[in-house]
Structures are given as C-alpha cells and as structure tokens.
Amino acid sequence: MRIVVDYDLCESNAICMQIAPDVFEVRDDDFLYVLDETPGEGRRDAMDEAAQRCPKQAIRVED
C-alpha cells in the first residue's frame, strides 16, 4: 500500500493527522508531511478513513 498526496489540493486541514499521526504530520510551516509513504497492511482502515474524510480529497491509497 502506498500513500499519495496531491499537494496542489491539500489545504493542511490536518484531519489526516488526527486519524493517523504516525503517517501524516502537519508542521508549524502549515505544510503536510507524509512520515511513512508505505504503511503496513494493518493501517489500511485508518488510511481509507483519512482518504475519505480529507476535505479536499487530496489523499489516495494505492495498492
């Protein structure tokens, strides 16, 4: 599983960070950083939730 963020869409609302702080981090520069682009299969549900709840639909979960 690979996490892909479209940074043109991302508005740094940090919803993803609340769902999975081990994978997503919005830093004080207001930008989103993906800490782990290939999280383990055990994080699948959290990744799907982050993608669904992103206000800008900027997160894709690819196999």
Place this chain on the structure above:
Amino acid sequence: MRDSVTIVGASLAGLRAAETLRRDGFGGRISLIGDEPHVPYDRPPLSKQLLAGDWEIDRISLSPTERMADLDLDLRLGQRATALDVASHTVDIEGTTEEYDGLLIATGASCRTLPGTEGIAGVHTLRTLDDSIAIRDALRSGPRRVVVVGAGFIGAEVAATALGYGLPVTMVEALPVPMGRVLGDTVGDIVAGVHVDNGVDLRCGVGVDEVCGTDRVESVRLSDGTVVEADLVVVGIGVVPNTGWLQGSGLALDDGVVCDETCLAAPDVTAAGDVARWPNPRYGEVMRVEHWDNAVEQGAHAARRLMLSDEEVKPFSPVPWFWSDQYDRKIQLAGRPWPDDEVSLVDGSFEERRFAVIYGRDGCLTAVFGMNRPRQVMQYKGLLERRASWSEALDFAEVQT
C-alpha cells in the same frame, strides 16, 4: 435486507450516503435525486477558488466520472421532490408518485434573503454553483464598490475574494463583534482585525435598513443612517433548512427535519446534513450543524442507519468541526463553545495572528479555535472527542510548550 434506497438531495451528504452504502456492500438500487442540474459538486470553493477565477467548474466535482460510474446510481439531476407521505411510503418527484423502501433526506438549506430586495439586480446570495458564477461575473465587471452583508464565514470569504479583485469592500455586521456569538469577543475581535488590516471597510453593530435602487442596486442605507454606494451586494445572513416540501408528510419539522439520536426521522426514513436536527448525546443538546464535515459524517451515518436493526445502531455523537480560509489565514473551530466560556491561549500569539485558543466551561474542555494552527486544532479535537476535562487540556498545553 432492503431492495432499494432513495436519497433526496444530491450534494455532499447525499453523495457520501450513496458511497457509504456501496462501500458497505449494498447491491440494491440507489436513486439519487437532485434539483440542481449539475453533477454533485463541492461548495467550499464557491466562495473562494471558483469565485476568484482560479479554478474552473470541473475542479469542484465531488466524484470523478469513473468513480461515479462505479457507484451504479439511478442519478436523476434537475428533478425536484415535492411531497412525501411516510404513512404510504411514497415520495413525489416531478409530479410522479413513487414508492420507497428506505429514504434518506439530504435536501440541505437555502439562503436567507433581505426583505424587499427581490427583483433588484446586483443583489446576490451565495449557495449554489450558479450563484457563484453570477457573483464572479459581477466581480469581473468592475463594480465601484462591493457591500457584503453579514460577517459570518460566507460573508468573510466573499469579502476576502472581492479584495483579491482589487475592489473596495464594505462589510456590514449586525453584531458588535463579527462571529462574537460563536467565538466570543476576544477571538471575534482578532477576526475583525484581520479584515480591517486587509482593507475591508468593516461596519459592526449596524443593520441594513434598505437596499436602494429601482432596477439595479445603487446604494445601501444602514441603520445608523449612513448610505454606502454600491453596485454589487452579497448577502450572507444564514440559511433556512429546505423542509417546505415535507409539510404534511407526517415528519416532525422544527427548523429542520427532527430525528432521533440515530438520525432516524420515521420508520425507514433518515436525514443528514444541513437539513437534519437531532439530539447529539455528547452535548445533551438538539442541534443542526451546517458544516462540511458534518454532511460527510452524518450522510454516512444516516445511510448505515437504514441498513441496521434498532439493536445494532449507534447514536450520532460527533464533535462539530469546520474550517474557513480568508486571505492567508486558515480558521478552524472544533467543538461547541459558548460566548462566555473561559478562554486560554495555548499556542502562538494574537499579535502574529497565528494561535490556538481553547474554551472551557464547568470544568470541561468545550472547543478549540485556531488561526493558522491546524496541527494544534486537531490535537485538541482529539481531546474533545475523549471528553477531556479543562485541567487535562491545560496540562496538555503545558507539556506542548
């Protein structure tokens, strides 16, 4: 198991409801009925990127064409539901009476208008894609001055976008402090300062007595007697839920469709989004929430409610959350503050206008507000979801600094 679900309202809550049903494995027919002619689109850009002309219409679609096709919907756009009868399980759509199996109401809300402005050109409200295009065209035509009525989120975002066109903007707000009723005066004053520093002529504590002009707007007369010349007026004074079509349906209506705490309005009928009013057990309060995230979450919850038995179903008990982008500031609020809550600065500074404050009442954390502090807002939102106490939140703040 149900055979079919009819969703009335093809915006965010309705579409997310349909997606949830498919994701959960529902294979029956899903009818998605929308009165606008457009494929489901996202509304937040209507007051920002689309209004500014930075984005074209194709960028605000809520679902890419291929994903939409995968949902296999009976999608009926430009069609209006006009009546419902919960006793006979029927809904009238464009003059045809149809039986429903499960029904989800997500008809949203409509803008309040200023009385007496009907038929005066140049006076707009902003809710739909067509509204946004009309205001964008008006902004491009080079009005001498734009008057924005209401300093809530829509008004504030429109004012910021209009300034981006290089136009003079006057914003009129009836309250003494913008959003003071929600955010309290401390934070409301800072929000007001952002507008003023960016060049808005902000008039607080005054109402609009009259929009003057015969065919076209020429000026706005305020309650303090001043007259502001304007050839474009955008009114953002709140919305009313779209329940007119439900008169006589058998549903309880009271500033929205009245639901139980699981979003059920009647047997086989649920409601979601701006139109739904339900008792949120987290707050012991009946609420109607007009935020984007609520449409997503409640749409999903109301869809699942139609598929679950009474024993399986859980109450819908979210922490409300929204964001607003104005100028180069991102504003976020999570929770349910009261204007007279205790307020504590937990990060950043008011002077730099990058800060997070938390609100507390009766020993409980009630809300977090951030200006360009998304990370901190989400951290405290997590505390709100755990029902953290006020002292726990203050301890957390101390550890962070």
